[in-house]
Amino acid sequence: MRFLPILTWGRDYNRSALSSDLMAALIVTIMLIPQSLAYALLAGLPAEAGLYASIVPILLYTVFGTSRALAVGPVAVVSLMTAAALSNIVEQGTMGYAVAALSLAGLSGVMLLAMGLFRLGFIANFLSHPVIAGFITASGLIIAASQLKHILGIDAQGHNLLELVLSLVENAPQTNWITAVIGIAATGFLFWVRKGLKPLLVRLGLGAGLTGTLVKTGPVAVVVLTTFAVWALGLADQGVRIVGVVPQSLPPFTLPSFSPSLLSQLLLPAFLISIIGFVESISVAQTLAAKKRQRIDPDQELIGLGAANIGASLTGGFPVTGGFSRSVVNFDAGAETPAAGAFTAFGLAIAAIALTPLVYFLPKATLSATIIVAVLSLVDFSILKRSWAYSKADFAAVLTTILATLLLGVEIGVSAGVVLSILLHLYASSKPHIAEVGQVPGTEHYRNILRHDVITDPSVVTLRVDESLYFANARYLEEKIQNRVAGDTSIRHVILQCSAINEIDLSALESLEAINERLREMDVKLHLSEVKGPVMDRLREQHFLSDMTGRVFLSQFEAAQAVKAQP
């Protein structure tokens, strides 16, 4: 069972689940066709790659994944990261580009699989929520900007938002106005479907679930309408760029490149894509699983996504992950088991064989419109306001991530956010809050002397450290104590209240030994109070406790009483 969750749910599969799954699959398939084509375009690949990337990967996830509603395939942010990674290495539109995309998917798949097998999923936890929020927002902006050229029917490129915008402005005079009309109308219509139609349908009495699903099929309507218009009016001859010939075929068997120089260049992007994809996927999966009180096993999810990406690399695809919108549609449409995914794959396979001639006249501007409307819903600057109000460190991480992503690119952006948030965390824990405490009159409680009116004794200093002691803050504690005691000759006892100390590492133990020795030189005794069980267990094996000039007390009150009794 460990590696094949399908055995768990497959055993109880019945007719009721089958009909639910079939219905969900039909709806998801219809929604996925334009989305898949669009994300292939975003990734810089031919449209059919989007379909291929949705077929075998879904099947493999069905076998290996633990979420019952997750729909795996191309998603916006990962497609953008794919384009960013590959366009640094090979020219877009070449055969080498497509092969590099296969290699990127394969490499990412192997990494995900390895992380799953070695239970390294915790690595993704170092991507903080604010960093992800900032990264998604910045990525959404870049994606939207990158699609404007298709909306206007011009050429434009750039490695960051600034270059892109400048290039767009420079080439704006070449705008193809027919394309622009189609693109802007499609974008406007899709926004209306989302913002205007949805409330309308709800007011008309349709259920929220059905409304949501209907709204999600908006892109299909636009695709049909604009394709028909281009065909009927012969607009392709007027310079409107169209999808053109898409081969009628099942996903082909492909092999990624094993060139060491290519793979080494793809190593970092593949790692970042794996982590970002995993985080996006697992948070969707857990949200949906909670609604039905189901479990998600993160390590098994890594294996499922790894298999899906390896599948993508062998069948003409590119990096995939569990997508938010498609998974929600799948769930809302009633998918009960991963079999819905398998039926979706079947539907898309039929589309790849039978429907591809129909998209010949589909304007690229329409696909770009669907992308823009999809990603702009990801753009959310409220995280800046929220983090500013809650924590300046989180705010710094968000702002850095957004700015670095916009100005320096997606890879540097997300890396900078992660590194900064780790550094800020380490910095904060290296200067822990250390409160000098005194007795609250008439109680056995001890509180910060700066915040409360408490009783103190000039010969006793009690310090409460609000953080585990480890190498980064051990020396800080040494300094704090020495500076507190050195100038005040009335002090005879220092008590460390250890109630908030969950761990003491070897550096901190040696610092405590140094503190003990230095206090001994100053004729001051060191005591500990309220040491936690596991911390005490480890200290007991060390000679520190017997070398200590003072004692260990169960409670701070007891410590203060005992010390007061001494001369």
Place this chain on the structure above:
Amino acid sequence: MRFLPILTWGRDYNRSALSSDLMAALIVTIMLIPQSLAYALLAGLPAEAGLYASIVPILLYTVFGTSRALAVGPVAVVSLMTAAALSNIVEQGTMGYAVAALSLAGLSGVMLLAMGLFRLGFIANFLSHPVIAGFITASGLIIAASQLKHILGIDAQGHNLLELVLSLVENAPQTNWITAVIGIAATGFLFWVRKGLKPLLVRLGLGAGLTGTLVKTGPVAVVVLTTFAVWALGLADQGVRIVGVVPQSLPPFTLPSFSPSLLSQLLLPAFLISIIGFVESISVAQTLAAKKRQRIDPDQELIGLGAANIGASLTGGFPVTGGFSRSVVNFDAGAETPAAGAFTAFGLAIAAIALTPLVYFLPKATLSATIIVAVLSLVDFSILKRSWAYSKADFAAVLTTILATLLLGVEIGVSAGVVLSILLHLYASSKPHIAEVGQVPGTEHYRNILRHDVITDPSVVTLRVDESLYFANARYLEEKIQNRVAGDTSIRHVILQCSAINEIDLSALESLEAINERLREMDVKLHLSEVKGPVMDRLREQHFLSDMTGRVFLSQFEAAQAVKAQP
């Protein structure tokens, strides 16, 4: 006062302090002459550079430093790091090498100064005690091995211990036996002084302080004896390598190179030398200050060491820091103020002018013997045993530091140790200890259900998280709770006992919101108990508390009572 501590102690300077300081200076000067020459040799520089590096730097530290007993100058580990950094870039013995040493000292000085001005001394705290211990031990071994060639009078080189040892073995047949006799005899004598003479003198009734000082002058005796022997017996003509001509001069005015390519190559080594030097210096300073109940200001120490290194770069020196043995001698000899350092500088200046002709016949083997005996006292593998017993993470950091330093060099060694200890710390805090707790019968206390015989209620799960909540462990908590609750439909309440949570960052807050929502979907209420004041202050400003399905309780007992009363 902030930047000129000299104004504090200078005001009260009197005759008694003067005589103590003069006495200490005399003893330190005698001890420093051979040591300075030896460390210059270790750094790959001409002998006089060691004297120069001890004169102006001491004076500058006297003005800017806060320790009253610290003696600044060349020290073993920093000299080794200097040699390691420079020999990668320029050939030893060339003019360029000496200029690069000036640049390294200057760059390190500027870095230390900047860290002091911007109060960045906390950076050094990320060097954990076990990493330092491992690094010093490995460095001691490398230094000793690098000196063996002088003891044997052969050539040998290598970028790591293995290469060095192989080169020594290969060239051993060329051993100059007269050199070897001098070198081995000197080494043996110095070991005897340390191990045999010291106990003897103590048994004869001399004080520990005086004995320590006498023992420290052992190197001077060896220098005098072997120099005389080489001169009297004409051993220089027999192939015994000698120090030779040392210019009779005050420290010259020099300028470091400002070549961008050189400086960029020196950036990392200068940073590491600054940090290692600072850590060594500050721990000596604090140990000595505690004995006299004095304060050390770490930021001001950075400024003092920065000034000293800039001074070294302008006066023909190389990187310096506060040395352990010389500072202890200074302290034991009775130094009362930093003026002792100024007098030492004066003594060394006289030596540089007047005594240098006397060291013409000093054999290099003697200097190597003093280095070997000094550094072997730094080699201490007990840290391996100690860390193994106390904490496997600390053990891994020590072992990695030692092996990487020995096999890959000092820079990689110390960097690997720091990075690994940070990663292990992050890993540990990303999987915090989460205990499910129950009520100890007859009390208001709640303890781990796995460790104690406690009362539990099947409809209530109480979890105590023994760590602050932040991005790296937020998702782990989500998984833990979801997995605990998903399979157990009798659960109606989840209580998080927050007594050990010192902080909740924005990621963790959002995870708590997600947990709250997911539990709501499962019809389970989320409660918090024993939330700390500062954590509660920040939560109060957020909508999380009002969105929460359950309540916040002051004590865990109260929470359990209230929840039990609910349907």
